Amino acid sequence: MKKGQLKKLMAAVLTAAMVAGLAGCGNNDDPGTSGQGSQNSDQQSSGQESGSDEGQGSDGETPGDDGDELGKYTVLTDENGNPYDLGGMEIILRDWWTDPDKEDENKSAYDEAREEYLEWIQATYNFTFVQKQISDWGSTPEDFVNYATTGGDENYLFILRPGAEFISAMKSNLMWDLTKLDCLDFSENKWRNKTHEMASIGDAIYGMSGEFPEAKGGMYFNKRLLEEAGIDPQDIYDYQENMEWTWDKFEEICQKVAADTDNDGVIDRYAMANFTSEFYPMAVYSNGGQFIGRDENGNLYNDLESDATIEALNWALDMLGKYEMTYPEDANWDYWITAYQNGEACFMASEAYRAGQLEEAGMNDDFGFVCFPMGPRMDDYTNCWMNNPVVIPACYDEEKAWKLAFAYNLYTEVVPGYPEDAAFKSNYYKSFRDTESVDLTIARLEENGFLTYHGMVPGLDLGPDLFWAINKDNTPAQQAETIRPVWAAYLEEVN
Numbered sequence: 001m002k003k004g005q006l007k008k009l010m011a012a013v014l015t016a017a018m019v020a021g022l023a024g025c026g027n028n029d030d031p032g033t034s035g036q037g038s039q040n041s042d043q044q045s046s047g048q049e050s051g052s053d054e055g056q057g058s059d060g061e062t063p064g065d066d067g068d069e070l071g072k073y074t075v076l077t078d079e080n081g082n083p084y085d086l087g088g089m090e091i092i093l094r095d096w097w098t099d100p101d102k103e104d105e106n107k108s109a110y111d112e113a114r115e116e117y118l119e120w121i122q123a124t125y126n127f128t129f130v131q132k133q134i135s136d137w138g139s140t141p142e143d144f145v146n147y148a149t150t151g152g153d154e155n156y157l158f159i160l161r162p163g164a165e166f167i168s169a170m171k172s173n174l175m176w177d178l179t180k181l182d183c184l185d186f187s188e189n190k191w192r193n194k195t196h197e198m199a200s201i202g203d204a205i206y207g208m209s210g211e212f213p214e215a216k217g218g219m220y221f222n223k224r225l226l227e228e229a230g231i232d233p234q235d236i237y238d239y240q241e242n243m244e245w246t247w248d249k250f251e252e253i254c255q256k257v258a259a260d261t262d263n264d265g266v267i268d269r270y271a272m273a274n275f276t277s278e279f280y281p282m283a284v285y286s287n288g289g290q291f292i293g294r295d296e297n298g299n300l301y302n303d304l305e306s307d308a309t310i311e312a313l314n315w316a317l318d319m320l321g322k323y324e325m326t327y328p329e330d331a332n333w334d335y336w337i338t339a340y341q342n343g344e345a346c347f348m349a350s351e352a353y354r355a356g357q358l359e360e361a362g363m364n365d366d367f368g369f370v371c372f373p374m375g376p377r378m379d380d381y382t383n384c385w386m387n388n389p390v391v392i393p394a395c396y397d398e399e400k401a402w403k404l405a406f407a408y409n410l411y412t413e414v415v416p417g418y419p420e421d422a423a424f425k426s427n428y429y430k431s432f433r434d435t436e437s438v439d440l441t442i443a444r445l446e447e448n449g450f451l452t453y454h455g456m457v458p459g460l461d462l463g464p465d466l467f468w469a470i471n472k473d474n475t476p477a478q479q480a481e482t483i484r485p486v487w488a489a490y491l492e493e494v495n
Helices: 003-013 109-125 140-150 164-171 223-228 233-241 247-257 276-286 307-323 335-341 354-360 398-411 422-428 436-447 462-467 476-494
Strands: 089-095 127-133 155-159 217-222 270-272 292-294 300-302 345-351 367-370
Touching: 089 398, 109 127, 109 398, 109 422, 127 398, 140 155, 140 164, 155 398, 217 223, 217 276, 217 354, 223 233, 223 247, 223 345, 233 367, 233 436, 247 270, 247 307, 247 345, 270 307, 276 307, 276 345, 276 462, 300 476, 307 476, 335 345, 335 354, 345 354, 354 367, 367 436, 422 436, 462 476
Parallel strands: 089 127, 089 155, 270 345
Antiparallel strands: 217 345, 217 367, 292 300
């Protein structure tokens, strides 16, 4: 379905479902140790009427879009029956990418409903909340350590990068143990990306993410190049839906796409343009492999030499050798992105966010997006989850930490009255050229996923350690043997 049809589709997708009350903060019967109390069992309604049971109007707008009453929100109250009062706190969720002043010129019905919901929670519980860039990607870990060590009067939640610096900060007790804040219930579906499991030591949890699991790896395809090769682009989606999108099917199509179109003896229509550091891991995950595993006791172990992982690396090495485009000798390392944008290759294994870059670059050719094809050891497509953890500095007292957790829990709720998938679909529709990319692929990657742990091992770097070292003369098995003692030392330290 073309992008011009998205507005009508969104109206249908966002048909308001049964109104759900906010779950989470303060849901125990007894007051918490923070002194904030708990959610009263006789929750007080906001008194606002809901239009959600009336569904969408014929104009495709959701209830409330024309100034009607907002959907009925449930007010969370303390032990005295009063709405929780955060005392006018100005809360900032720190990241390295958000410009809160940048206007979204392509707001969906859900975006507008979410703005109204955020205004309501801030007015009801007496606080303000903004997510914005303060640090940059490189300085974020150090900035957090400095702040958590010296303290400050601000009300910060930090979004951090998973990795060695995060492990170090956890071990240094610079973050609040979130299990001590009774307003968070990690059994709720909103936490299903399992970031809190990744960011844990023993029974303590130091990081969380209330965002939907990020749809990481998938396969972009150029529709024009497929058509030139005599392939209907819709067939790629059909293969996926019929569970036929396998390594073998992918290679079959690559063989048809790769061609010498001007008969000069040189391939000029390429099957693939990739960054090997994205192609290799997606191949491994698609076959049920991994690089670092975690046992039932929480210890990390080297899983690089498992049959599933080695088989996938061998297959990926072979595919890159056969079908990867030839790059100019003086090309930059990231020329594969330019080549794909220019329509020089049909397939590109990359993450979902790349669609926004293709759109911003004004890519002329239409593109689609499917899951990475399945390996022989899998019976479904999969996705590697690694959301960025949100943490609360340990320099704050318990009352402040509780309030910050309470506010973040509210901030990450799906707008009551909307289906759960409305939030992530609303954003992805803006980047992708067709609706199948979102409805058939992104939606599947949101549900089918697992945690990966190699990013949590200080010193381990898959690029130089593995991806850039393997070739036909140095096989994945040989390189795995070479780096085995190095990884063993890393794992001994982190465990």
